[in-house]
Amino acid sequence: MNENSKETAVPPVQNGVQASSLDACWIKSRHSNAEGNCVEVAPLVDGGIAMRNSRDPDGPALVYTAAEVAAFLAGAKDGEFDHLL
Structure with missing residues (x-):
């Protein structure tokens, strides 16, 4: 990679798995906007x-049990x- 390249190194994944390594069918809410902030x-x-995060589809994914999500x-x-909003 040279200094004129727009490519950047992929940062290490912490607290999750590489989303691109999962054989998954991703879903987002129908209430999501078209800007990809989902x-x-x-x-x-x-x-x-x-x-x-839809803005980084190859980035990290957090994996939970169904009970944790529920x-x-x-x-x-x-x-x-x-109170967080």
């Missing part, structure tokens, strides 16, 4: 659920995270 989710064959969604619906 969280995408994908069901995995082992029952887990992966999440990634607990997070229940908390969000109950307003547990409203």
Whole structure:
């Protein structure tokens, strides 16, 4: 890579897996905008659920169990995270 190249090295993935390494069908909310600032989710064959940033589809994905995602969604619906906004 030379100094005129627009390519950059891929940073190491921390706290997750490389999204491009997952054989997954990614889904985003129908409420998402067209600018690509979205969280995408994908069901995995082992029952887990992966999440990634749509702006970086080859970047890191966080993988959770279905129970962890259910607990997070229940908390969000109950307003547990409203103070963060």
